[in-house]
Amino acid sequence: MRVVATYSIKGGVGKTSAAVNLGALAAREGYRTLIWDLDPQGAASFLLRVKPKVKGGGRKLVRGRRDPLSVMKGTDFEGLDLLPADLSYRHLDLMLDQSKRPQRGLGRVLRSLADEYDVGILDCAPSISLVSESVFDAADLLLVPLIPSTLSVRTLDQLRRFLAREERPSPAVLPFFSMVDRRKRLHRELVESVQGVGDAIVPSASIIELMGPRREPVVVSHPRSPAAQAYQALWGEVRGELNGARKFTPA
Amino acid sequence: MVPATLDAAGLTALLCDRLEVTTGRPSTRDRELLDTFDGRLRATGLAAERSVGRGDTRAMTLREPGAPAREAQVTAAERYLAEDLPPGPLRDRLAPALGVRALLPLVRVRSRTRSLAVLNRDAKTVVRLELEDPEVVGNGAARLAPRLRVQPVLGYDKAFARTARVLTADLGLAEADAPLLDQALAAAGDRPRAAFSAAAAGLARGTRADNAAGQVLMRLADIADQNVPGTLADLDTEFLHDLRVSVRRARSVLREMRGVFPTAERAQLRSELRWVQALTGPVRDLDVQLLEWRKLTASLSDERRADVGPLHGLLSGRRTAEFRVLERGLRSRRFTDAMNYWRALAGLEPAPASAPERPLAGVAIEVVAGDRIRSVHRRMVRDGSAIEDASPPEALHDLRKRGKELRYLLELFGSVFPAAVVKPMVSTLKAMQDVLGRFHDRAVQAELLRGLGDELAVKEGGPQALMALGLVEEALLADQHAARAGFAERFQRFAAPEQRALVRDTFPKLGSQ
Numbered sequence: 001m002r003v004v005a006t007y008s009i010k011g012g013v014g015k016t017s018a019a020v021n022l023g024a025l026a027a028r029e030g031y032r033t034l035i036w037d038l039d040p041q042g043a044a045s046f047l048l049r050v051k052p053k054v055k056g057g058g059r060k061l062v063r064g065r066r067d068p069l070s071v072m073k074g075t076d077f078e079g080l081d082l083l084p085a086d087l088s089y090r091h092l093d094l095m096l097d098q099s100k101r102p103q104r105g106l107g108r109v110l111r112s113l114a115d116e117y118d119v120g121i122l123d124c125a126p127s128i129s130l131v132s133e134s135v136f137d138a139a140d141l142l143l144v145p146l147i148p149s150t151l152s153v154r155t156l157d158q159l160r161r162f163l164a165r166e167e168r169p170s171p172a173v174l175p176f177f178s179m180v181d182r183r184k185r186l187h188r189e190l191v192e193s194v195q196g197v198g199d200a201i202v203p204s205a206s207i208i209e210l211m212g213p214r215r216e217p218v219v220v221s222h223p224r225s226p227a228a229q230a231y232q233a234l235w236g237e238v239r240g241e242l243n244g245a246r247k248f249t250p251a
Numbered sequence: 252m253v254p255a256t257l258d259a260a261g262l263t264a265l266l267c268d269r270l271e272v273t274t275g276r277p278s279t280r281d282r283e284l285l286d287t288f289d290g291r292l293r294a295t296g297l298a299a300e301r302s303v304g305r306g307d308t309r310a311m312t313l314r315e316p317g318a319p320a321r322e323a324q325v326t327a328a329e330r331y332l333a334e335d336l337p338p339g340p341l342r343d344r345l346a347p348a349l350g351v352r353a354l355l356p357l358v359r360v361r362s363r364t365r366s367l368a369v370l371n372r373d374a375k376t377v378v379r380l381e382l383e384d385p386e387v388v389g390n391g392a393a394r395l396a397p398r399l400r401v402q403p404v405l406g407y408d409k410a411f412a413r414t415a416r417v418l419t420a421d422l423g424l425a426e427a428d429a430p431l432l433d434q435a436l437a438a439a440g441d442r443p444r445a446a447f448s449a450a451a452a453g454l455a456r457g458t459r460a461d462n463a464a465g466q467v468l469m470r471l472a473d474i475a476d477q478n479v480p481g482t483l484a485d486l487d488t489e490f491l492h493d494l495r496v497s498v499r500r501a502r503s504v505l506r507e508m509r510g511v512f513p514t515a516e517r518a519q520l521r522s523e524l525r526w527v528q529a530l531t532g533p534v535r536d537l538d539v540q541l542l543e544w545r546k547l548t549a550s551l552s553d554e555r556r557a558d559v560g561p562l563h564g565l566l567s568g569r570r571t572a573e574f575r576v577l578e579r580g581l582r583s584r585r586f587t588d589a590m591n592y593w594r595a596l597a598g599l600e601p602a603p604a605s606a607p608e609r610p611l612a613g614v615a616i617e618v619v620a621g622d623r624i625r626s627v628h629r630r631m632v633r634d635g636s637a638i639e640d641a642s643p644p645e646a647l648h649d650l651r652k653r654g655k656e657l658r659y660l661l662e663l664f665g666s667v668f669p670a671a672v673v674k675p676m677v678s679t680l681k682a683m684q685d686v687l688g689r690f691h692d693r694a695v696q697a698e699l700l701r702g703l704g705d706e707l708a709v710k711e712g713g714p715q716a717l718m719a720l721g722l723v724e725e726a727l728l729a730d731q732h733a734a735r736a737g738f739a740e741r742f743q744r745f746a747a748p749e750q751r752a753l754v755r756d757t758f759p760k761l762g763s764q
Contacts (some may be wrong), residue, residue, distance in 0.1 A: 027319060028322070029321075029322060029339065029340065030313070030319060030320065030321030030322050030323075030339065030340040030341055031340050032318070032319060032340075049373050049374065049375035050375065051373075069405075071406075072405055072406055073404075073405060073406035073407070074376075074403075074404035074405035074406055074407065075376075075404075076368070076375065076376040078319045078320065078379065078402075079318075079319025079320075080319075081405050118340060243338070
């Protein structure tokens with residue numbers, strides 16, 4: 001299984017929207033795909049119409065005492081399954097800290113599913129913590145949504161510096177512009193000037209916001225919309241990277 | 252699941268009435284169903300199809316119970332080898348099932364389909380349904396029974412059980428007893444794929460030898476005929492292989508059934524079939540080489556593997572040239588005459604009791620075939636026992652040829668003997684033939700490659716290819732040695748005293764009854 005994590009230190013930047021749309025696209029191409037909703041708020045679970053609850057709680061799952069397949073749910077999309085969120089994930093740092101080799105915690109769970117899935121997508125809560133380190137350990141690719149703002153670009157630099165300090169091999173980092181409003185000059189300027197960012201640009205669009213009430217990815221509800229096409233392009237880049245294109249792999 | 256009496260519209264209405272379902276828009280799916288010529292996908296529970304349309308690309312879909320459908324865009328080709336497919340989940344799943352075989356379009360089916368989903372209180376899909384109303388298009392156009400595909404969703408077992416109960420108990424639906432491909436092929440008047448190469452005729456004990464051998468020869472002629480168009484279309488190398496096997500088997504029947512057919516006619520057909528075998532041999536040898544290319548070059552380093560590229564080109568080029576010769580031969584008058592002669596001899600009138608050159612024609616087949624089995628087995632035991640480490644390769648080659656004779660006798664006439672004897676005998680024989688076959692094939696392959704040396708040397712990159720060729724040949728000879736080393740043990744099992752006693756008891760000597 002190749003693992004991609006939608007990750008950002010900041011919240012509200014389009015991580016969950018990317019995770020859900022990419023999951024639907026991967027499954028449509030026949031990749032057996034899993035989304036793990038690691039955010040205790042359970043936004044991805046909500047969008048996929050699954051109750052944000054792990055039977056028996058998250059602790060047993062993370063500590064390897066519960067078969068993840070027994071708590072997973074199929075979604076409305078053939079080939080896309082969900083490991084739901086759980087409120088107990090608000091203490092995920094603590095759960096990991098109490099286990100042996102905490103940084104390996106999430107990877108352990110994913111490895112047990114390696115034969116069942118081709119692609120794993122981790123939808124992470126915004127933070128930089130022990131959970132993040134476990135995500136970096138488990139993921140082959142970090143997909144980082146970038147709002148075109150100075151602060152957002154700064155947090156990307158922070159993330160890169162953090163990864164560079166790590167002794168273990170780091171995952172590839174694929175930043176992409178998210179919530180871009182081309183009417184704004186600053187957005188246009190940043191999109192053109194920031195280097196090392198993917199080609200796909202996800203626009204700021206009301207149909208993406210409407211995913212909430214409709215509980216459906218835009219690639220399904222509005223497959224021809226610019227937003228859906230942006231996710232399609234993003235998936236193309238992610239797929240290329242997972243299949244070894246190595247455009248975004250650190251040297 | 253197939254509803255016994257309902258049409259698709261009636262079933263949709265009933266489903267909506269009994270279950271909390273949402274229905275998708277109806278759509279039409281026009282596609283060709285695909286499989287290898289010998290039904291490999293069907294045997295592994297896979298179902299492949301490709302869309303029908305204009306332009307150069309088609310959508311190919313692979314379905315498997317309990318897994319999501321896998322899709323890929325492919326070129327509109329007549330056939331697909333695994334390596335012709337784009338990399339991705341579809342190819343990853345298909346490649347092991349296909350092996351070296353080609354995926355072929357077999358029958359065109361157009362379906363009206365409608366997706367339905369059983370929902371829970373959150374309007375979440377908990378069971379997937381697809382209702383399909385299919386018809387065969389083109390040759391043998393016919394409507395097929397509607398089908399309802401029911402798919403569980405992970406984590407919603409109770410909902411699936413409840414739905415299944417409603418479908419079976421309340422609506423009286425029954426599980427379909429054959430895949431759509433089988434139904435479509437049957438409607439189009441085609442035979443099930445797997446039956447193509449089955450040559451064994453269900454003979455009854457007591458059947459006259461001329462009648463029984465005639466039936467077997469006729470069936471073999473049918474198989475040969477069935478494989479000629481596929482061979483000429485060059486869609487899959489296995490058509491040629493099956494054609495050759497049926498010819499080889501027919502030659503074996505003629506050789507072993509001396510005294511059953513008229514002498515001159517038997518000699519004439521044997522000579523013609525020898526010609527067919529010689530005509531088809533070179534392409535088959537090159538096919539084996541190309542099919543085993545990956546295995547052949549597996550022991551080489553990446554660098555050396557790149558070096559042997561020109562050799563692959565040379566083999567492919569030679570095959571193209573040899574195929575033209577084969578094509579001319581198969582389209583020739585001589586081939587048509589040979590096939591007609593084959594059928595004529597197979598359908599010959601029973602011999603009159605007084606026919607002096609056909610003394611065994613009226614004898615029961617179990618007596619004639621039994622005598623031959625006993626005799627060939629005895630000779631194999633004798634010759635095999637004489638083989639030692641220093642024996643020349645010819646001794647093993649001869650034994651292999653006799654082994655083929657015995658195997659064909661057992662396969663073609665085995666139905667008149669107890670299966671409890673025939674089956675294990677075929678199995679020990681097959682185990683021995685495997686090592687003998689490998690021993691022989693590696694020698695032929697090494698010889699063929701050696702023969703290409705001069706031609707290769709003058710090609711661009713030839714010297715590097717020649718050096719790498721040496722390594723390939725080395726690997727072939729090493730494998731040949733390994734096969735040789737495994738012979739003694741397999742032969743011992745084949746020639747075990749209890750096995751010999753069983754053969755003596757089951758297959759009596761002619762005239763001893």
